[in-house]
Structure formats: C-alpha cells, structure tokens
Amino acid sequence: MDQAQQLREAVNLRNQTSTEKEKKVARVIAVTSGKGGVGKSNISVNLAVTLRNMGQKVIIFDADFGLANVEVMFGTVPKYNLSDLIYRGMSIREIITQGPQGIGFISGGSGIIGLNNLGRNQILYLVKCIEELNELADYIIIDTGAGISSQVLEFLKVSPEVLLVTTPDPSSIADSYSLLKALFKNPGYVKGHTKVHLLANKVSSKDEGAGIYEKLDTVVSKFLEEDLDFYGIIPEDNQLEKAVKQQKIVSLMYENAKSTKAFKELAERILNNDKDVNQKRRWGISKIFSEILSGKA
Numbered sequence: 513m514d515q516a517q518q519l520r521e522a523v524n525l526r527n528q529t530s531t532e533k534e535k536k537v538a539r540v541i542a543v544t545s546g547k548g549g550v551g552k553s554n555i556s557v558n559l560a561v562t563l564r565n566m567g568q569k570v571i572i573f574d575a576d577f578g579l580a581n582v583e584v585m586f587g588t589v590p591k592y593n594l595s596d597l598i599y600r601g602m603s604i605r606e607i608i609t610q611g612p613q614g615i616g617f618i619s620g621g622s623g624i625i626g627l628n629n630l631g632r633n634q635i636l637y638l639v640k641c642i643e644e645l646n647e648l649a650d651y652i653i654i655d656t657g658a659g660i661s662s663q664v665l666e667f668l669k670v671s672p673e674v675l676l677v678t679t680p681d682p683s684s685i686a687d688s689y690s691l692l693k694a695l696f697k698n699p700g701y702v703k704g705h706t707k708v709h710l711l712a713n714k715v716s717s718k719d720e721g722a723g724i725y726e727k728l729d730t731v732v733s734k735f736l737e738e739d740l741d742f743y744g745i746i747p748e749d750n751q752l753e754k755a756v757k758q759q760k761i762v763s764l765m766y767e768n769a770k771s772t773k774a775f776k777e778l779a780e781r782i783l784n785n786d787k788d789v790n791q792k793r794r795w796g797i798s799k800i801f802s803e804i805l806s807g808k809a
C-alpha cells in the first residue's frame with residue numbers, strides 16, 4: 513500500500529466512526545467563478561448573513577489566498593489563520609474569528625498554499641480539527657477565489673455543491689465555461705460528483721439571468737455531458753456598491769435593497785432544497801479536505 517492509500521484509509525476510518533455516531537454534517541457550499549471581481553465575496557458574506565438571520569449557524573472559510581476580502585467586509589482582521597492550526601498546533605475554535613451576527617470566519621491565509629506540502633501527521637491533525645466544524649456550523653460557505661488554478665479545482669472537484677457566480681459580461685460567461693470544462697474534464701473528476709448551481713449576478717432582470725443559465729447549460733450538456741442547476745439571480749444594485757464602499761454588508765445595512773431581497777430568495781432556495789440534497793451528496797468538510805490532502809501525500 514502506498515502512502516497516499518494508507519492515509520486515505522486512516523482518514524476514512526475517522527469518517528466512518530463519525531457516521532456511526534450519526535454526527536450531524538454541516539452542508540458545504542463552495543462559491544466560485546471563472547474570473548475575479550464578479551461578486552463571490554459579496555455573495556458569500558451576504559448569503560452567510562441571510563442564512564444566519566434565518567436561524568442557521570454559519571462559518572465562512574476564506575480560501576482566496578490572493579484577495580482576502582471577506583475580512584474587509586467583516587471589518588475584522590483575523591488574528592490567526594489555517595497555518596496557525598497546522599504549524600502551531602492551535603485548535604479550530606482558536607482560529608475562528610467572530611464576525612457580525614455571530615458568523616464564524618476562518619481565514620485560509622498562507623495555510624492554503626502550505627496544504628501542498630503537509631506530512632501524514634499534519635494531515636491527520638488538520639482533518640480531525642476540520643471535522644469539529646460540523647459541531648459549530650449548519651452551513652460552511654467557502655469563498656474559493658477565482659480562476660482555473662489547480663488549487664481551486666482541487667477544492668471544486670471534491671465539493672458536493674458549488675455555487676458558480678457569473679455576470680452578463682460575455683467574458684464572465686466564457687470564463688465560467690472554461691472553469692466548468694477544466695473541472696468536468698479533470699482527470700480526477702468523477703462524473704456527477706459535484707453539483708454546480710449557477711447564480712447570475714449583476715443582472716438587470718430575472719430573464720437576463722435565465723438567459724445566461726440557458727446558454728451555459730446548453731453548451732455544458734452538449735460538450736461536457738454534465739448539467740447545471742439554476743440558483744436564480746442577484747440584480748445589479750447600487751445600494752450593494754454603496755455598502756461595499758463603506759465596508760459594510762448590504763443585507764445588514766439596507767433591508768429593502770433589491771439585492772437584500774434577492775439574497776433572501778437565494779437563502780430560502782438553499783434551505784428548501786436541504787431536504788432534497790441527496791444524502792450521498794452530503795459529505796462533510798473533513799471528507800473534502802481529506803480527499804484533497806490524501807491525493808497529495
């Protein structure tokens with residue numbers, strides 16, 4: 513048995529014990545896009561706030577190493593990040609920063625890059641710590657960062673649910689297609705493994721959003737033989753921009769903004785399909801990490 517296989521077995525054993533105890537598993541949603549600047553961080557944070565207001569416990573994991581803008585929106589600079597857990601033995605609770613409304617926030621920081629070079633014991637420790645998030649959250653929202661970097665693809669490939677953000681900008685639609693192609697044609701990708709929900713952001717109408725979805729879904733089913741799901745729209749909203757400029761969160765600041773209403777619809781859609789989310793698709797955050805990491809060991 514090679515090292516990666518041994519590790520996978522050690523980690524699987526952990527996952528098995530937790531299902532035996534029928535532990536609750538937090539639902540993981542990875543927010544991604546083909547290119548940057550399309551609204552991922554805004555969507556992650558506003559979705560978190562809205563789900564929180566609906567009574568859900570939420571943790572945001574900021575895995576965008578380049579642009580850590582969740583912290584800007586929360587107005588709190590996290591003291592610690594994932595590397596404090598991996599290299600300095602801190603616990604998962606210690607590296608969670610408290611954001612508004614009691615939303616937890618974990619910064620991947622430079623720890624994300626270090627994930628490529630971990631040893632077996634570090635991996636087992638990390639996966640064990642990550643597993644604790646299931647007790648602390650009902651929803652874990654991962655802001656993945658943009659683009660077809662192998663780091664982002666590794667995440668998406670093993671994530672049960674991906675929220676793909678696209679704007680009407682033709683280059684955004686083209687970049688979304690490129691990302692989906694890189695994901696679905698990735699050698700390690702198992703057909704049907706990742707459910708991709710499209711969210712059309714910065715649109716002028718529901719019809720415009722539906723048009724983007726139809727366009728993408730058509731080419732994806734024709735050329736990539738997978739299908740997309742549609743999660744609706746967030747309208748272009750100058751109140752959202754106004755909030756961003758003040759480093760505030762639109763759904764906390766402007767209750768009647770059209771984007772605030774759209775975030776409510778999105779959160780409701782997500783809560784409502786909770787029951788329908790295939791049990792098989794409901795694998796937890798620790799499995800996501802263990803799959804990424806054991807592949808690298």
Ligand SMILES: Nc1ncnc2c1ncn2[C@@H]1O[C@H](COP(=O)(O)OP(=O)(O)O)[C@@H](O)[C@H]1O
Pocket residue numbers: 545547548549550551552553554555581713714715746747748749750752753756771
């Ligand atoms: N629905 C929207 N309406 C208006 N402006 C938006 C909307 N969504 C995003 N933006 C603008 O786009 C910018 C980039 O958003 P951000 O969430 O930081 O993108 P990403 O995380 O994908 O790089 C924001 O600063 C905001 O001004």
Ligand SMILES: [Mg+2]
Pocket residue numbers: 552553554576579581655
């Ligand atoms: Mg961002």
